[in-house]
Amino acid sequence: MCIPAETTERGIEEVFSRFTGKRKELIPILQAVQDMFGYLPEDALKQVAGFISVPESRVYGTATFYGQFYFTRRGRHTVKVCCGTACHVKGAPQLLEALERELGIESGGTTSDFEYSLERVACVGSCTFAPVMLVDDTVIGHMEVRRVKECLAAQKDGNHSNQLGE
Numbered sequence: 001m002c003i004p005a006e007t008t009e010r011g012i013e014e015v016f017s018r019f020t021g022k023r024k025e026l027i028p029i030l031q032a033v034q035d036m037f038g039y040l041p042e043d044a045l046k047q048v049a050g051f052i053s054v055p056e057s058r059v060y061g062t063a064t065f066y067g068q069f070y071f072t073r074r075g076r077h078t079v080k081v082c083c084g085t086a087c088h089v090k091g092a093p094q095l096l097e098a099l100e101r102e103l104g105i106e107s108g109g110t111t112s113d114f115e116y117s118l119e120r121v122a123c124v125g126s127c128t129f130a131p132v133m134l135v136d137d138t139v140i141g142h143m144e145v146r147r148v149k150e151c152l153a154a155q156k157d158g159n160h161s162n163q164l165g166e
């Protein structure tokens with residue numbers, strides 16, 4: 001499923017209205033497009049190339065160089081499981097498996113309702129609280145498999161605050 005063309009068109013116009021069309025704006029424009037749609041739709045990349053007057057290949061090349069950009073539609077929420085050494089030792093693999101089961105997707109995937117994307121990430125710098133999971137900007141430390149459902153539900157309800165320091 002993709003975003004309808006007319007929605008992309010409106011969104012792109014809104015993004016472009018914030019920039020002057022200079023080549024040096026390429027990365028901020030790509031970031032703004034991703035903020036708007038949650039990923040970089042193919043049509044949008046073509047329009048970005050036209051807006052800053054560079055070949056499409058340059059836009060694609062830049063976008064693919066940086067890990068921050070996505071090329072397929074993402075979930076409204078991103079769940080990240082830290083798989084750094086400390087978290088691995090404290091049960092990150094089991095936590096990831098539980099999330100894959102609960103969400104019905106594999107790591108790197110997105111649920112069919114586009115509610116959640118699931119990712120493995122490297123150390124997020126909170127090793128003391130291992131194992132660590134993030135739901136959007138919420139950092140959840142000392143995470144346990146039995147709390148997976150509860151944490152996802154809390155995020156859906158908008159009840160999200162960092163849960164470190166237990």
Ligand code: FES
Pocket residue numbers: 082083084085086087088122123124125126127128130131132
């Ligand atoms: S290894 Fe997970 S926070 Fe450092």
